[in-house]
Amino acid sequence: MKRGLRAAWPIALGYFPVAVAFGALGAQAGLSPLWVQLTSLLVFAGASQFALVGLLAQGVPPLLAALLGLLLNLRHAFYGPALRPYLRGGPLEAFFLTDEVFAVALRALPGLPPGERRGYFLGLGLGAYLSWNLGTALGVLGAQGLLAFPGLGEALSFALPALFFLLALPHLKNPVALLAGGVALGFHLLGQTAWGLFLAGVTGLLGEGFGERRRP
Amino acid sequence: MTLALLLLALGTFLLRFLPWRAEKGLRAGQAGPALVVALFLVSAFGPPPSSEWLRALLALLGTYIGARLTGNLGLAVFLGAGLYGLLGLL
Known part of the structure; x- marks a missing residue:
């Protein structure tokens, strides 16, 4: 602990x-x-x-x-x-x-x-x-x-944005994570941050399903 | 009003607990990395786009350099936050 x-x-x-x-x-x-x-x-x-x-x-x-x-x-x-x-x-x-x-x-x-x-x-x-x-x-x-x-x-x-940045760094080459981030940022700029974050989670789920279907 | 507080507390708890506990529940897929990147972007860049974004980018650069130099997450966050505060005084 x-x-x-x-x-x-x-x-x-x-x-x-x-x-x-x-x-x-x-x-x-x-x-x-x-x-x-x-x-x-x-x-x-x-x-x-x-x-x-x-x-x-x-x-x-x-x-x-x-x-x-x-x-x-x-x-x-x-x-x-x-x-x-x-x-x-x-x-x-x-x-x-x-x-x-x-x-x-x-x-x-x-x-x-x-x-x-x-x-x-x-x-x-x-x-x-x-x-x-x-x-x-x-x-x-x-x-x-x-x-x-x-x-x-x-x-x-700014402590929390800095913390999230360091935690996000390993995922910035992940296209699904980047797409989800783009969705969240887009909704955030429209004043709908909560929905944007929810849809980012959905995007992550759908991204996994897409990957699974493409596996041989 | 107290009922509203209890409803929010209970609902929030169940939203966190039930999907985590469920054996055959929601599969996470790539939701973890997706949400971490999303949380970063919405916390660092407030609407509308402005010069504040440049200040945030400079502070994030400082955070990154701090992380590379020290290898310590907490210290790097401290440095980035300090830089952000200093940039606001300029």
Whole structure:
């Protein structure tokens, strides 16, 4: 587990400012600090949390806001099957399965002895979870001023893109991955990021099927 | 409102858990690499295309050089993020 915790620090670095912003947004929307913190403790999925709080603040009915948040998380359905060859998913593993944890685990797990994989994954997820919840708590308590130091907030906001870049590097010669990336970027530029990511996952599935049919 | 929170929490958990747990469920195919590349592109390049993309590209170059020089993922991320912050001050 220690190895996973150590590997989590780039994720934690990137999560922290986003989580502070989330906590501050919830507080500014007039939601109770406990409710905002519970969102991070129970959901642990950044984009859908922002959507839930933002929609509730705009007066959208709560259940509709929750369903829209769930739509944003559809892509998560692809992550477990992609990790399944390396690690069997239990409830705790699934709870920690964010975008960033998935991407780091997909790179690291194949190189680890099978007996160490679960501990590594749980350490990775726990490190990310602690950072997300600490940041939320500080944001709720009004500590967003921490990020006001010139350049600091912006620098931290780039930690996750930099991490994803290094994790994507080995796949940039894969035509299916590139096509999927193009689909996601196209939808992203149209303001439909969640659908773009979901369709990228579908593209990956279809790409495998295409390859199988061409095998002799 | 609490019900909405619980619904989102439970739904998100099931979206993560059930496909992973299913013995004969969804096959991953190349979804893993496809999603990692997609996550990279949408996180690094925000709409609309602007000079911010050049700043991001320079910071990614710094990240890459950092990774080659140090061989350490976390340190390279730290260097790339720092470079991105510095470029914003120029």
